[in-house]
Amino acid sequence: MTDTNSMRWRLTGYVLFCVIILVFPYILNNDYLLNKYARYLIFGVLSAALSFSWGYTGILNLGQAVSFGLGSYAMAMALKLRTIPIQTGAGGLPDFMVWNNVKALPWFWEPFHSYTFAVFAGLGIPMLLAFVLGWFMFRGRITGVFVAIITLAMLVVINLVIVDQQKYTGGFNGITDLSTFKAFGVGFDAYSLSTYYLVAGTLCVVLLGGLAITRTKLGLILQAIRDDENRVRYFGYDVASYQNFAFTLSAGVAGFAGMLYTLVMEFASPTFLSVQLSLSIVIWCAVGGRGSLLGAALGAILVTGVQGNLSESPTFLDTWMLIMGAIFIIVVLFLPNGLISLAEKGVRLLKHKSARETATHPVAGAAIATFDSKRVRES
Amino acid sequence: MAMLEMRDVEVSFSGFRAIAGLNLSVNQGELRCLVGPNGAGKTTALDVICGKTRLARGHVRYRDREIGNSEEFRIARLGVGRKFQVPSVFKELTVRENLRVGLCKPHGVFSNLVGRKSGESAERLEALACLVGLADELDHPASWLSHGQTQWLEIALLLAQNADLILMDEPTAGMTGAETHKTAELFNQLKGKHTLMVVEHDMGFVREIGDVISVMHQGRMLAEGAISEIERNPEVKRAYLGSGRISDA
Numbered sequence: 289m290t291d292t293n294s295m296r297w298r299l300t301g302y303v304l305f306c307v308i309i310l311v312f313p314y315i316l317n318n319d320y321l322l323n324k325y326a327r328y329l330i331f332g333v334l335s336a337a338l339s340f341s342w343g344y345t346g347i348l349n350l351g352q353a354v355s356f357g358l359g360s361y362a363m364a365m366a367l368k369l370r371t372i373p374i375q376t377g378a379g380g381l382p383d384f385m386v387w388n389n390v391k392a393l394p395w396f397w398e399p400f401h402s403y404t405f406a407v408f409a410g411l412g413i414p415m416l417l418a419f420v421l422g423w424f425m426f427r428g429r430i431t432g433v434f435v436a437i438i439t440l441a442m443l444v445v446i447n448l449v450i451v452d453q454q455k456y457t458g459g460f461n462g463i464t465d466l467s468t469f470k471a472f473g474v475g476f477d478a479y480s481l482s483t484y485y486l487v488a489g490t491l492c493v494v495l496l497g498g499l500a501i502t503r504t505k506l507g508l509i510l511q512a513i514r515d516d517e518n519r520v521r522y523f524g525y526d527v528a529s530y531q532n533f534a535f536t537l538s539a540g541v542a543g544f545a546g547m548l549y550t551l552v553m554e555f556a557s558p559t560f561l562s563v564q565l566s567l568s569i570v571i572w573c574a575v576g577g578r579g580s581l582l583g584a585a586l587g588a589i590l591v592t593g594v595q596g597n598l599s600e601s602p603t604f605l606d607t608w609m610l611i612m613g614a615i616f617i618i619v620v621l622f623l624p625n626g627l628i629s630l631a632e633k634g635v636r637l638l639k640h641k642s643a644r645e646t647a648t649h650p651v652a653g654a655a656i657a658t659f660d661s662k663r664v665r666e667s
Numbered sequence: 668m669a670m671l672e673m674r675d676v677e678v679s680f681s682g683f684r685a686i687a688g689l690n691l692s693v694n695q696g697e698l699r700c701l702v703g704p705n706g707a708g709k710t711t712a713l714d715v716i717c718g719k720t721r722l723a724r725g726h727v728r729y730r731d732r733e734i735g736n737s738e739e740f741r742i743a744r745l746g747v748g749r750k751f752q753v754p755s756v757f758k759e760l761t762v763r764e765n766l767r768v769g770l771c772k773p774h775g776v777f778s779n780l781v782g783r784k785s786g787e788s789a790e791r792l793e794a795l796a797c798l799v800g801l802a803d804e805l806d807h808p809a810s811w812l813s814h815g816q817t818q819w820l821e822i823a824l825l826l827a828q829n830a831d832l833i834l835m836d837e838p839t840a841g842m843t844g845a846e847t848h849k850t851a852e853l854f855n856q857l858k859g860k861h862t863l864m865v866v867e868h869d870m871g872f873v874r875e876i877g878d879v880i881s882v883m884h885q886g887r888m889l890a891e892g893a894i895s896e897i898e899r900n901p902e903v904k905r906a907y908l909g910s911g912r913i914s915d916a
Binding site: 504505506508509511512519520522523524526527529530 | 740741743744748751755756757758759760764767769774775779780781824828
């Protein structure tokens with residue numbers, strides 16, 4: 289029964305976290321800070337998505353930022369097309385296209401007149417890309433560090449293409465000067481409460497939904513694949529399909545996070561699919577605890593939060609990078625399972641204490657006797 | 668008709684012929700021991716059956732179906748289970764979770780996403796844990812188990828899988844005498860319901876469980892028969908060079 293017990297603790301932790309981020313705006317009534325915390329929460333979504341593929345399934349995706357960036361661009365394209373005509377060129381052509389002598393809207397921009405299409409593209413394109421890449425990688429039995437190298441290479445290639453195709457993507461500057469997203473009569477201004485709640489709600493759904501998935505048999509099989517891929521194969525499971533499921537789902541969540549990021553930042557930029565961001569996600573995940581979705585999300589929020597505060601304070605202007613580096617090294621050395629393992633240790637101590645109190649309980653003795661008689665019957 | 672038929676099987680690893688024309692057939696419900704000196708190709712033979720190793724030539728037929736060079740998970744779905752020499756279980760999962768993975772039907776991604784835990788499978792799982800003496804360890808991570816217990820857990824996983832043909836590679840390696848004896852009892856129970864192929868070095872264990880013994884040498888079948896016949900066979904003695912009798916191997 290330890291199993292259900294630890295599950296109860298975990299669920300409590302997740303729900304508590306969700307409640308905190310949902311009531312947060314009532315404690316803190318400041319639009320600027322709300323926007324900043326919304327950004328951190330988006331990183332939390334991104335990090336939890338990596339935890340699902342890396343911590344649970346053992347697929348280290350160093351190209352997570354590809355999905356994030358593509359989602360972000362999909363949203364930015366839709367919003368750009370709705371910017372009021374003064375800022376766009378003749379016939380509703382985005383300004384950067386006018387500067388680059390593009391005469392007509394390219395065909396692949398056309399469908400982004402529709403919000404519905406943009407939202408589906410922001411989810412679907414990263415997922416499709418991940419699925420196709422995953423198909424070749426996992427069917428080819430590519431594992432471990434080679435997956436990391438391939439996904440990283442993919443990231444670099446797509447980043448280069450976006451920077452290079454300035455006519456269609458805004459190149460280095462990205463897509464700026466966007467209109468406000470509106471859906472179901474609600475406007476999602478970057479500094480508004482509605483945007484904060486959209487982000488916080490997404491994180492809650494991702495965490496609780498993710499936890500639910502890890503509790504199904506599918507989740508169990510994913511963890512089994514992480515521990516011993518071959519053993520799983522000889523039970524008749526098609527390991528490649530399972531790996532691709534985790535990889536693709538994780539990409540979809542990252543794509544959605546990217547769309548939200550465009551709303552919060554009010555632009556899309558090639559830095560959203562930079563190597564630097566992609567590696568940062570891995571660090572957040574490792575610091576918080578890759579084996580836990582909540583741990584990974586907390587890691588992202590803590591690291592980016594501390595980073596933001598340190599780099600803004602005049603005292604640490606020159607040294608904040610060193611301090612961050614030291615924190616990473618300490619965590620990786622002394623807490624290989626991340627900060628969340630501290631919480632897990634605490635819970636175990638608590639349980640240990642309560643177990644000692646019930647150790648002399650008569651029911652326990654009876655249960656052992658039943659087991660013994662069962663064993664005799666079996667053999 | 669035999670359940671498993673291997674005909675003229677050849678396997679080579681970059682020029683080295685690990686198996687050179689192996690013929691072997693195993694009947695339904697049989698417990699077949701596969702013995703032989705080091706490098707005879709016993710493990711490779713199991714690898715070929717479960718799809719881990721590709722065969723260069725020959726046929727492997729399981730229930731009248733060619734399975735040579737099929738993908739591992741497809742062979743497993745036909746009812747072939749495999750236990751590895753180095754016990755492989757899922758270290759970070761609890762014993763209970765390990766067994767749940769072993770209860771492998773259904774196999775598909777989406778059916779396992781929406782499927783519910785059934786009470787029946789929970790009972791079966793606990794019965795299995797009792798059978799291999801791991802009932803008290805159900806909620807402990809597999810990494811806590813001793814070597815012998817890990818071996819038993821993997822055997823229990825195969826029983827959970829409910830494979831018709833179970834391939835065991837040195838199942839008693841690292842077990843104490845008492846543990847080995849208990850494993851032999853377990854195997855004798857399984858025989859009949861399941862078909863077992865056991866690669867083993869421990870001749871005491873083979874004597875306890877084996878009906879028919881197949882002796883391999885240099886990638887070929889050297890002799891086949893009851894243990895008393897095998898022990899008298901001069902060719903077998905010669906194969907185990909220097910050790911006058913097979914029992915000393």
